[in-house]
Amino acid sequence: MSSQLEIQPRELKFVVELNKQSKCTVRLVNKTDQHLAFKVKTTSPKKYCVRPNVGVIQPKSVHEFVVIMQAIKTASVELACKDKFLVQSTIVPDGTLEEDITSEMFSKDGVKFVEDIKMRVNLVFKAPHSPESTTNEILKQADANVESQVINDDSKPVKDADVTPTQDVKSEKTKLMKIEPIDAVVSSVQKDVETEVTKDVEPMTRINEESKVIESRMSTDDEEQRLFRDVEEMKSKLHELESKLSKAEMTISNLTEDRRQVIQERESLKQEMDFLRTRKVERRVQDGFPLLFVCMVALFSLIAGYGFHP
Known part of the structure; x- marks a missing residue:
């Protein structure tokens, strides 16, 4: 099929x-x-x-x-x-x-x-979104911003009045390389890391709480489903028992009816036997009465014959 x-x-x-x-x-x-x-x-x-x-x-x-x-x-x-x-x-x-x-x-x-x-x-x-990976991304981005800032400072067009000694330019570059990452960048990175960590921690705690609530709900739903299944099984078993009881009642009623019919047939047979017995006795009486009558008539005729004999 x-x-x-x-x-x-x-x-x-x-x-x-x-x-x-x-x-x-x-x-x-x-x-x-x-x-x-x-x-x-x-x-x-x-x-x-x-x-x-x-x-x-x-x-x-x-x-x-x-x-x-x-x-x-x-x-x-x-x-x-x-x-x-x-x-x-x-x-x-x-x-x-x-x-x-x-x-x-x-x-x-x-x-x-x-x-x-x-x-x-x-x-x-699925890989989890951890705070460490967020911190590494922020540090990489900060380093890239610093490098781009230094490159932009090198590539700026400089006027003739500003280019007096080359050592001043090198010193300014070294100041940018030393001071910017240490003071401003690190503080900004720390602030960004703290904000990102708090942003990531709060949703994680909220997710954990929500998952616990959902788990409790799912456990209650599972218990309800189990109870529903048990109730359905009990209903089916009760239905089967009721059908069996109805069948047993039908068989008992049939047996009682058969017994009643047997008793009635037995009583009718007994009555017929009694009736046959009475008919047999009556028939015997009817069959014997004419013979006695004949004997009596014969006896009276003999007596009468002897009486009238000279």
Whole structure:
């Protein structure tokens, strides 16, 4: 059977920064004329959060879900990530809602078709913007400004009145080379470094606070999702128990009805047996009465014969 679902992209790519979450958006394209239900699974559920992880895609339409990777606190992470995702899809009837999707819909029982699509994870690490690199850039820029200033002083057109001795020019150059970097440039560089460091430190602290808040929210969301899954599983189990109880009640009612019918048949048979027994006795009485009557008549005729004999 051809693929009923198209995934874009087929590989999850996360740009990783320390102490910062990263996310990736995935598009699901329903290529069929029927409604498709999907479910997203991962080998590392504590590391990723999928929103939403289940849903229904309309025919010939597109549905999106977002995968959020938790913030990484240390740089000791392998570049070749072994985490994997699995997207399952199956055909559902029209009118199916997201709340109606259960794990039993994606069980492969041999009757319905369940498509499995695997996705890999690719991590791209981004170099952090450290205050040291900012300081080095500022020092390099300051050195370049000093050199350009000295070169500009050398290249200025000088009047004849100003060019008296060459030693004065050399002394002025050495003053510029010695005094400018030490006094003005160093102080400006220190001020720039301090401002840059404070600018970089404040966003980092703010980012850390925001990441902690987001982590707490994500943990609560994960707990809510787990609770929702547990409640759904309990509902499905209760539904199964109710169906089994209804079947048991039906079988008990059928057995009681059969027993009642057997008792009735037994009573009717007993009544028929009694009736047959009474009919048999009556028949015996009817069969024996004419013989007795004949005997009595014969006896009376003999007595009468002897009485009338001379």
